[in-house]
Each structure stands twice: as structure tokens, then as C-alpha cells.
Amino acid sequence: MKAAVLNEFGSVEKFEILDVPIPKPGFNEVxxxxxxxxxxxxxxxxxxxDYKNDLQLPVITGHDVSGxxxxxxxxxxNFKVGDEVYYTPEIFNGHGSYAEYHCANESxxxxxxxxxxxxxxxxxxxxxxxxxxMLYSRAQLKINQTILIHGGAGGVGIPTxxxxxxxxxxxxxTARTIHHQFLKELGADHIIDYEKENYVxxxxxxxxxxxxxxxxxxxxxxxxxxxxxxxxxxxQVVTIVDIEKPxxxxxxxxxxxxxxxxxxxxxxxxxxxxTKLIESGKLKPVLNKVFQLSEIAKxxxxxxxxxxxxxxxxxxxxxxxx
Amino acid sequence: MKAAVLNEFGSVEKFEILDVPIPKPGFNEVxxxxxxxxxxxxxxxxxxxDYKNDLQLPVITGHDVSGxxxxxxxxxxNFKVGDEVYYTPEIFNGHGSYAEYHCANESxxxxxxxxxxxxxxxxxxxxxxxxxxMLYSRAQLKINQTILIHGGAGGVGIPTxxxxxxxxxxxxxTARTIHHQFLKELGADHIIDYEKENYVxxxxxxxxxxxxxxxxxxxxxxxxxxxxxxxxxxxQVVTIVDIEKPxxxxxxxxxxxxxxxxxxxxxxxxxxxxTKLIESGKLKPVLNKVFQLSEIAKxxxxxxxxxxxxxxxxxxxxxxxx
Numbered sequence: 001m002k003a004a005v006l007n008e009f010g011s012v013e014k015f016e017i018l019d020v021p022i023p024k025p026g027f028n029e030v031x032x033x034x035x036x037x038x039x040x041x042x043x044x045x046x047x048x049x050d051y052k053n054d055l056q057l058p059v060i061t062g063h064d065v066s067g068x069x070x071x072x073x074x075x076x077x078n079f080k081v082g083d084e085v086y087y088t089p090e091i092f093n094g095h096g097s098y099a100e101y102h103c104a105n106e107s108x109x110x111x112x113x114x115x116x117x118x119x120x121x122x123x124x125x126x127x128x129x130x131x132x133x134m135l136y137s138r139a140q141l142k143i144n145q146t147i148l149i150h151g152g153a154g155g156v157g158i159p160t161x162x163x164x165x166x167x168x169x170x171x172x173x174t175a176r177t178i179h180h181q182f183l184k185e186l187g188a189d190h191i192i193d194y195e196k197e198n199y200v201x202x203x204x205x206x207x208x209x210x211x212x213x214x215x216x217x218x219x220x221x222x223x224x225x226x227x228x229x230x231x232x233x234x235x236q237v238v239t240i241v242d243i244e245k246p247x248x249x250x251x252x253x254x255x256x257x258x259x260x261x262x263x264x265x266x267x268x269x270x271x272x273x274x275t276k277l278i279e280s281g282k283l284k285p286v287l288n289k290v291f292q293l294s295e296i297a298k299x300x301x302x303x304x305x306x307x308x309x310x311x312x313x314x315x316x317x318x319x320x321x322x
Numbered sequence: 323m324k325a326a327v328l329n330e331f332g333s334v335e336k337f338e339i340l341d342v343p344i345p346k347p348g349f350n351e352v353x354x355x356x357x358x359x360x361x362x363x364x365x366x367x368x369x370x371x372d373y374k375n376d377l378q379l380p381v382i383t384g385h386d387v388s389g390x391x392x393x394x395x396x397x398x399x400n401f402k403v404g405d406e407v408y409y410t411p412e413i414f415n416g417h418g419s420y421a422e423y424h425c426a427n428e429s430x431x432x433x434x435x436x437x438x439x440x441x442x443x444x445x446x447x448x449x450x451x452x453x454x455x456m457l458y459s460r461a462q463l464k465i466n467q468t469i470l471i472h473g474g475a476g477g478v479g480i481p482t483x484x485x486x487x488x489x490x491x492x493x494x495x496t497a498r499t500i501h502h503q504f505l506k507e508l509g510a511d512h513i514i515d516y517e518k519e520n521y522v523x524x525x526x527x528x529x530x531x532x533x534x535x536x537x538x539x540x541x542x543x544x545x546x547x548x549x550x551x552x553x554x555x556x557x558q559v560v561t562i563v564d565i566e567k568p569x570x571x572x573x574x575x576x577x578x579x580x581x582x583x584x585x586x587x588x589x590x591x592x593x594x595x596x597t598k599l600i601e602s603g604k605l606k607p608v609l610n611k612v613f614q615l616s617e618i619a620k621x622x623x624x625x626x627x628x629x630x631x632x633x634x635x636x637x638x639x640x641x642x643x644x
Contacts (some may be wrong), residue, residue, distance in 0.1 A: 138580070225568075242575035246547075246568030252583035253564035258460070259581040263576035 003099035004296045006059045009049030012297035012304075016286045020060075023095065023103040025073030030106055032085060034067040036122035037097040038287075039296075039316040040155060042264070044304040046096075059081045062097030063088050063264075065104070066112055066121035067320075074108050084112040088266050089127040098296060098297070102320055110271025113278035120285035123315040128159035128283060129270050130262065134238040135163050138260040139214045143168035148203055148230060151218040152188060153179040153313035155303075156240065160216055161186050166282040172212065174199055174219075178311050186286075203230040211235060211255075224249075231255045238262060290315035325421035326618045328381045331371030333407050334619035334626075345417065345425040347395030352428055354407060356389040358444035359419040361618075361638040362477060364586070366626040368418075376414045382499060384419030384640075385586075386459075387426070388434055388443035398428050406434040410447040410588050422643055432593025435600035442607035445637040450481035451592050452584065456560040457485050458595070460582040461536045463492035470525055470552060473540040474510060475635035476502040477625075478562065480608045482538055483508050488604040494534065496521055496541075499632050508608075525552040533557060533577075546571075552632060553577045560584060610636035 005018045042240045045051065046061040066086040069079055079085065083244025087109040089096050095103070112121045112206045135141045147164050150155045152173030164171045165187035175183055183191050190206060192199045203212060211232035217223050220241030227237045237252075238260040252259065277283035289312070291299040301307035311322050327340045347353045367373060368383040388408040391401055401407065409431040411418050417425070434443045457463045469486050473479045474495030486493045487509035487580050496516045497505055512528060512634045525534060533554035539545050542563025548571025549559045559574075560582040574581065599605035611634070613621040621638050623629035 239575075242572060244570065244572050246570040248566065248568040249583070250564060250566050252581075253561075253585045255583070256585055256587065257583045259574075259583070260582070261571070261577070261579045263578055264573045265578065 001100035002293060003060050003141075004062070004293060006047060006061065007057060009047065009052050009057070010071065012047070012300045014047065015296050015300075017294055017296075020099070022101045025103050027073055028075045029073040029103050030069045030076055030079055030085075030107050030109065031071035031073075032067040032102050032104065032109075033070045034065050034097055034100055034102050034163060034320045035118040036066045036272060036320060037062045037318045038064045038122045038318055039124075039299045039303045039318065040064070040126050041303070042091075042126065043096075047300060051092065055094055057269050059094045060096045062099070063091070063126045064122045064126070065089060065097045065102055065120040067102070070101075078106055081108065084118075085109045086112045086121045086125055087271060088129060088264065090266065091264055095198050097320070098174065098293065107268055108266040110268050110275060115274045115279055116285055118286055119290060119317040119319060122317060123285045123287050124159070124274055124278065124283075125271065126264065127155045127315065128163075128274050129266075130156050130240055130264060131160040132164050132270050133265065134216055134240065134260070134262055135160065138262060139236045139238050141167050141169055141214060144170075145213040146170045146174065146207060146232075147214040147216065148199070148212045148227075149173040149216045149218070150223050150227075151175070152183050152191065154218050155315050156218045158314060159283055161188050162217070162283050163200075163277065166277065172203060172206065174192060176311075179313050182313065184198070200226060200229045214238065217241060226254045227252075228257060231257050234258075236260065286314035287317050288312065290317040290319055293318055293320050324615060325382050326384070326615060328369060328383065329379060331369065331374050331379070333641035334369070334622045336369065337618050337622075339616055339618075342421070344423045347393055347425050349394040349395055350397045350427050350429070351425050352391045352398055352407075352431065353393035353395075354387060354389040354424050354426065355392045356387050356419055356422055356424050356430075356642045357440040358388045358642060359384045359620045359640045360386040360444045360448075361625045361640065362386070362448050362627070363369055364448065365418075366622050369622065373414065376390055377416055382418045382421050384421070385413070385448045386444045387411060387419045387424055387447070388440040389424070392423075396552050400428055401431065407431045407536045408434045408439075408443045408447055409593060410451060410586065412588065413586055420615065420640070424542055429590055430588040432590050432597060435597045437601055438607055441612060441639040441641060442609055444639060445607045445609050446481070446596055446600065446605075447593065449477045449637065450485075450596050451588075452478050452562055452586060453482040453485050454592050454595060455587065456538055456562065456582070457482065457489065460530050460584060461538075461558045461560050463489050463491055463536060466537040467490075468492045468554075469494065469536040469538065470521070470534045470549075471495040471540070472549075472566055473497070474505050474513065476540050478540045480508065480636060482540070483510050485599065488599065494525060494528065498633075501635050504635065509527060521547060522551045525559050526602045529554075536560065539563060547573075550574045550577060550579060553579050558582065573618075589638065608636035609639050610634065612639040612641055615642050
């Protein structure tokens with residue numbers, strides 16, 4: 001099978017499209033013909049070597065699969081050949097989705113939503129799965145709460161806005177002005193251009209100095225420390241961007257804040273919940289650009305460096321096979 | 323009435339025992355004759371000026387009251403003259419418990435446990451109230467979980483160990499060797515001398531590298547960042563020591579950790595729960611030294627600098643009136 005293989009970590013030129021053996025499904029595993037994948041920040045972080053201590057070369061990265069089951073391993077109970085499925089491959093095992101076939105334990109795969117294409121379905125598992133993890137499993141967001149989503153136009157920001165609205169909350173988000181109209185249509189109640197306005201002042205003003213119940217940080221850097229300033233008493237921050245640089249969290253104590261640190265975890269249950277949201281129209285794909293597997297270097301350059309489109313937003317799909 | 327008044331923030335010499343007017347109970351307030359108070363780190367932090375931006379001089383500090391109601395303001399529904407009560411005064415209003423009388427809103431006071439003296443009762447509201455807040459309200463500790471309590475021999479560590487045991491958990495704690503026997507009797511399962519052993523290694527060894535479900539940080543400093551290393555997946559850290567210095571929290575993401583930042587909040591419900599624990603013998607006072615109000619400077623020197631007893635542990639009581 002064709003796969004985008006990394007024999008070294010580094011720049012986008014490190015990807016080699018090679019012929020490698022089709023994997024064999026082990027106990028409780030299925031073999032999936034991958035029809036689509038997508039590009040996530042985790043993919044370029046893996047490519048450039050951010051997780052080199054957790055991985056052994058050669059590595060195939062890729063954290064979204066949409067495809068069809070072509071073979072069943074022993075012990076598989078919930079799926080059969082021909083089932084259309086979507087999921088996030090296991091993190092850090094070196095066998096990702098940038099390949100024509102992929103093996104996965106049945107415990108981490110879900111039935112693909114019927115109302116979207118494979119390319120659209122592949123936009124969801126990692127990004128929308130992370131949004132679900134943040135809002136449902138961790139912050140346990142409740143109706144009428146207020147939420148600030150940093151980075152609303154990003155791959156995770158977009159499903160997070162849609163889910164937060166579906167949960168009945170008031171959504172504030174940050175994005176550059178060029179993306180405001182799109183985010184308004186997605187359901188955001190108030191959008192702040194962080195290049196033109198101080199979001200702390202805007203949020204405190206909009207909430208009568210009460211602050212928001214939940215802050216979602218998909219941006220990182222100073223955002224983590226500053227988020228304490230816009231929190232209400234007993235407010236919560238959820239962050240998915242790991243930062244080595246020490247952070248001053250002094251505002252957190254006075255607010256009796258809770259900070260949730262989130263790193264991807266896979267499970268079928270989460271995918272089943274996403275499927276309900278997608279099939280009921282509460283969660284829509286925002287697929288803005290599609291590449292072929294042979295163009296994976298270009299796809300990474302666009303997401304990582306906005307090369308070719310400095311205003312790019314939403315997800316990048318990768319079509320696999322014919 | 324006599325009170326220990328601060329006309330300036332600074333060293334323990336700043337306390338002046340002065341005659342000041344007895345306060346009058348306002349709407350929903352009661353006037354309490356204070357019979358005992360205690361000394362907390364929050365008191366020396368207030369005294370030395372850590373919170374000078376939140377307070378207006380002159381200031382009376384003191385965050386524990388045990389005493390008897392001598393007058394009832396308009397609107398009070400739940401208490402009457404003669405009731406013996408205990409509570410933490412409202413933080414940062416400048417009218418604390420280092421005084422012969424104190425006014426408080428009825429919403430923050432509780433009926434004193436019957437099986438302890440006023441001096442013993444005054445050891446509980448702030449310290450044990452904080453322990454309750456950490457374990458019950460925030461970490462929501464559950465039976466069979468494992469917990470590491472940093473600073474087990476401190477004013478907050480002692481009630482935290484007792485409550486964690488009463489909740490059916492396995493308790494690891496850190497303390498100097500001289501305090502191990504006492505903490506063993508209090509119920510701790512394993513005590514680590516942080517001056518002689520690396521607690522990260524010990525905990526990982528004792529838990530088969532799984533780590534603990536909950537870390538309680540009553541110590542601060544590097545402990546906050548390092549706690550991530552001893553956490554299990556989805557583990558929780560609760561911290562009560564606010565730190566200005568930036569902290570590297572990189573371990574938190576990989577563990578999908580939740581950090582709870584806690585600052586004192588008052589409510590009667592919490593005191594009613596403490597009373598049940600105290601009257602049922604699950605929570606015992608550890609009152610190690612008693613001073614008179616006129617000796618408040620000495621009491622502060624002992625808690626803040628261990629002046630006069632470098633191995634001091636437990637609570638310091640202050641007797642008020644005859």
C-alpha cells in the first residue's frame with residue numbers, strides 16, 4: 001500500500017510516499033481501507049519531532065480515518081466487513097492514517113455519520129472529539145453558561161463553537177475580522193478581533209465584570225495565564241495546547257478556578273455521540289481544502305505556515321486512493 | 323472591647339492591643355462574644371501586607387471564631403442569643419476575630435460541635451473548612467482512591483488526612499521524620515520525609531508507576547509543577563498556596579490532569595458538615611499551643627518562623643476574654 005512515511009523528523013520535505021506492506025488485523029482489530037484523512041496540528045508536531053521521545057522511526061502520522069472495513073480480526077464483535085467507520089488512530093504507535101490501509105482495535109472506532117462524505121467525516125474524529133472531551137467530559141458545560149473560545153476559526157475552535165451553541169450557552173470567541181462573518185453564521189454570539197481589541201476588557205464589559213463560566217484555550221502561550229482574568233468565580237479553563245514555558249497563574253486562586261489540561265484520548269462512545277450531533281445537523285463539517293496523499297507536504301505547509309493562504313480557516317482534507 | 327489592631331502592615335510588632343468600640347449587628351447579622359480564635363498562615367500574610375491592596379487600614383485580622391451569640395440583628399432567622407457558634411469571618415472586610423466581639427451575617431455561621439471546647443472548635447473553621455472544600459467540593463474524592471497530601475503536619479494537612487481517611491481512601495503524605503509517628507496515629511498510610519527521599523520516586527514505586535488520583539498541595543513552590551509527575555491519568559491537583567512565580571505545568575497535559583485552585587469561601591453548609599465529622603469523632607482537633615490575645619505577636623512568630631519550637635505542628639489557639 002502507499003503511505004506517507006517519515007524516516008526522519010523535520011521539515012515537510014521529510015515525507016516520502018512509499019510502498020509498505022498492508023498491516024494484518026490482530027485480536028479485536030479490524031482492517032480499514034482508508035478513503036480520507038485530515039491534517040491536524042498534532043500531525044505537524046509529530047512530523048517536526050515534538051514527540052520524538054514517544055515515537056520510533058519510521059513513523060506514519062495521521063490522526064483521522066474515514067473508510068470502510070475490509071477485514072475482521074479474531075474476537076471482533078461490533079463490526080463487519082463493509083461497515084463505513086471513522087475514528088482517531090491510537091496516538092504514538094507509529095501507524096497513523098496517512099496510508100491506504102489502517103488497523104485499529106474495535107474499541108476506538110465508530111460508525112461514520114450517514115449524511116456526510118468520507119472527506120467530511122474525516123474532519124471530525126480528532127478535532128470534534130477534542131471539543132466533545134473539553135465541553136462534555138471535562139468542563140461539563142451547562143445551559144445558559146457563558147463561554148469564551150480562544151481561536152474560534154481553528155480546526156478545534158469550529159466544532160467547539162457549534163457544540164457550545166447546541167448545549168444552549170452564550171458563546172464569545174476570538175478571531176481575526178476576516179473570519180467574523182463565517183463565525184457569526186456558525187452561531188457565535190460575539191466575536192472579538194484580538195489584534196484590534198483587548199479581549200479581557202471586552203469580556204469584562206460584556207459580562208458586567210462577572211467574567212465567563214468557561215474559557216477554552218486552543219491557542220496557548222500567554223492565553224493560559226491571562227484566561228484567569230476573564231473567569232467568573234468558580235470558573236473553568238480548558239487547555240489543549242501544552243506549553244513548556246512557565247506560566248503565572250496567580251489569578252486562578254482568587255477565582256477558585258479549575259484548569260483542565262487535555263490531551264487526546266480515544267474511545268468509541270465519543271464517536272457515537274459525535275455521530276448523533278452530525279446526523280441531527282448540530283455539528284457541520286467545515287472542509288475548506290482537499291489534497292491528495294501525494295501532496296501531503298503542501299497540506300502541512302498550509303496548516304502550519306498558512307503557505308498559499310494566509311487567511312485559511314477550517315479543516316484540510318486528504319483524499320486517499322482513487 | 324479589646325482587639326489586636328494593625329495600623330500598619332509589617333512585622334509582628336505592628337500588632338497593638340487597643341480598646342475599640344463593640345460593633346453593632348446589622349440586618350441578618352449576629353453579635354458574637356469571641357471566646358477563642360486561632361492563627362492561620364492567612365493571618366500572617368494579612369499582617370505582613372500580602373493583601374494590602376484588598377484591605378484598608380486599620381485592620382483587625384483573624385479568621386476563626388468560636389463564641390456565643392449575645393445579640394441578634396433584624397432579620398436573623400436561624401440563631402438566638404446564647405447559641406454557641408463557630409465560623410470564619412468574611413475575608414478582607416478588615417473586621418476579623420482578634421477581638422472580644424465580632425459581627426457576622428447568619429449565612430456564614432454554624433452551631434459549634436458539642437464535644438469540643440471553644441479553643442478546640444476555633445481550630446476548625448478556616449483550616450478544616452479548606453480541607454472540606456478541597457476534598458469534597460472540588461476533587462470530589464471517592465472511596466478507594468489514592469491521595470498524596472503535601473504538608474501533612476500543617477494546619478490544613480492534619481484535617482485533610484483525617485477527612486481523606488474517613489472517605490475511605492489510601493493516604494500518602496509528606497512530613498519530616500519527627501512528625502511521622504503522630505501522622506501514623508492520625509491515619510496516614512505512608513509518610514514520606516521529603517528531606518530524605520524523593521517523593522516522586524517513592525509514590526511511583528508504591529503505586530506501580532500508576533501515580534495517585536489526587537494531590538493536595540498545601541506547600542506551594544515547586545510542588546505545584548512537580549505534582550504532575552505523580553498523578554495518574556485523569557488525576558487531580560488541588561492547591562491552596564497562591565504563587566506569583568511562573569510554573570512549568572508541562573506534565574499536566576499528558577496526564578489529562580485537572581488543577582483546582584482554592585481560595586477561602588465561607589458558608590454555613592460547610593460548617594454543618596464539619597460539625598457532623600467532629601461530633602462523630604471522624605475529625606479531631608490538634609491544638610498544640612495556646613496564647614492569650616495579648617501574646618498574639620508571639621503566636622505569629624511561632625507559626626510563621628517556628629520561633630521557640632522548630633518542630634511545631636498542628637494548630638495554635640488564642641484565648642480571648644477571661
